[in-house]
Amino acid sequence: xxxxxxxxxxxxxxxxxxxxxxxxxxxxxxxxxxxxxxLDLHGTGHLAVRQFDDLATEVGADPVTEGFRGYVLSSIxxxxxxxxxxxxxxxxxxxxxxxxxxxxxxGEFTAVYxxxxxxxxxxxxxxxxxxxxxxxxxxxxxxxxYLGVAKPKASKVFYEKLGMGTDHDYGDKFIDFTVxxxxxxxGLLPRQGLAKDVGVDPRGDGFSAxxxxxxxxxxxxxxxxxxxxxxxxxxxxxxxxxxxxxxxAGHFTDLDGYHWKITTPV
Numbered sequence: 001x002x003x004x005x006x007x008x009x010x011x012x013x014x015x016x017x018x019x020x021x022x023x024x025x026x027x028x029x030x031x032x033x034x035x036x037x038x039l040d041l042h043g044t045g046h047l048a049v050r051q052f053d054d055l056a057t058e059v060g061a062d063p064v065t066e067g068f069r070g071y072v073l074s075s076i077x078x079x080x081x082x083x084x085x086x087x088x089x090x091x092x093x094x095x096x097x098x099x100x101x102x103x104x105x106x107g108e109f110t111a112v113y114x115x116x117x118x119x120x121x122x123x124x125x126x127x128x129x130x131x132x133x134x135x136x137x138x139x140x141x142x143x144x145x146y147l148g149v150a151k152p153k154a155s156k157v158f159y160e161k162l163g164m165g166t167d168h169d170y171g172d173k174f175i176d177f178t179v180x181x182x183x184x185x186x187g188l189l190p191r192q193g194l195a196k197d198v199g200v201d202p203r204g205d206g207f208s209a210x211x212x213x214x215x216x217x218x219x220x221x222x223x224x225x226x227x228x229x230x231x232x233x234x235x236x237x238x239x240x241x242x243x244x245x246x247x248x249a250g251h252f253t254d255l256d257g258y259h260w261k262i263t264t265p266v
Contacts, residue, residue: 001224002163003214005184006045007038008073008145009261011052011063011209012117018049021116025090026075027137041075044143045184048213049117056207059251059259060237065118067204068195071258072112074122074144079130080109082138083123087111089137090121099199103128112198118209122146122198143184144176145212148191148202149256155188158255161232162225186212208258211251216264219248225262226250242266 012018019037022028026047028039038048056063077083084101091097094116101111101123109125126141149155152175156166164186165178176187195202216222222240229252230236237259240250249263 001221001228003159003225003260004164004180005145005186005212006182006215007048007213008045008143008184009048009050009055009211009213010117010119011055011207011211012049013052015049015051018115018117021090021093021095022047022049024093025086025095025115026140027089041143041184042139042141043182044140045182047143052209055209055211059211059261061207061259063207065204065206065209068120068148068191068200068202069118069204069208069210070148070191070194070256071208071210072120072122072146072148072194072198074124074142074146075140076124076126076142076144077135077138078125078141079127079132079134080125081130081134083109083111083125085134085136085138086123087113090115095121114200120198120200142179144179144187145184146176146187146189146194147254147256147258148194149188150191151255152188152190155255158229158232158234159186162228211259211261213261213263216262219264219266222248222250222262222264226252229254229260 053063087101090113095113099112103109107128111123152172156175167178168176179185192202235253237251243249246266247263248266
């Protein structure tokens with residue numbers, strides 16, 4: 001039993017518009033327009049968009065949100081020229097620049113934008129300098145989500161109890177977990193530190209408009225992960241049951257209230 005982050009689902013005002021934006025901004029491999037438009041991020045996990053109120057109803061949350069939602073999504077590409085290309089694609093399709101593409105103090109080349117749906121994205125290059133012609137369109141080498149939490153060390157213990165292994169551990173400053181092929185990376189930072197890193201106001205409240213999904217191999221794994229989350233002081237939102245669409249699924253929240261869905265096809 002090991003929790004992985006297979007799909008990041010964002011609550012958006014208009015599914016069709018959000019699907020069009022992310023198709024233009026991220027150039028995913030595939031994706032269909034339906035109630036939950038899902039995009040394959042070049043083998044680095046999946047991004048789905050769902051109507052905001054419907055997503056809130058699924059997890060039993062009040063569909064009200066204000067300010068910073070507490071998380072930052074990140075797309076990592078090979079070199080700085082590809083960061084610039086992704087930022088240009090996003091802004092050409094309605095995103096707002098929060099931080100322009102530039103080399104940072106410690107040499108990292110990054111940019112930050114806010115998508116039309118309100119999600120904050122950080123773009124980063126794996127290399128500090130261009131090493132050759134850019135891929136066109138750029139392809140993500142890694143997709144990550146960073147959660148702003150109260151106590152990263154406590155949250156680390158929670159996620160380790162669900163089978164995640166730690167990759168980097170800087171105590172209550174930054175923690176991330178080992179990523180396996182085909183899924184997204186999960187990282188933890190203090191909420192204020194995360195907001196400062198991307199240049200946004202840390203104040204915010206309400207539904208995060210976010211559900212993180214693990215696709216389990218069996219019903220037994222679904223049950224085991226939900227039980228592990230409950231015993232690790234998470235909160236079960238919905239016990240596992242067969243749901244519309246042919247899934248066996250349940251929900252829990254972590255120590256900071258971020259929603260997870262554990263599912264398997266039936």
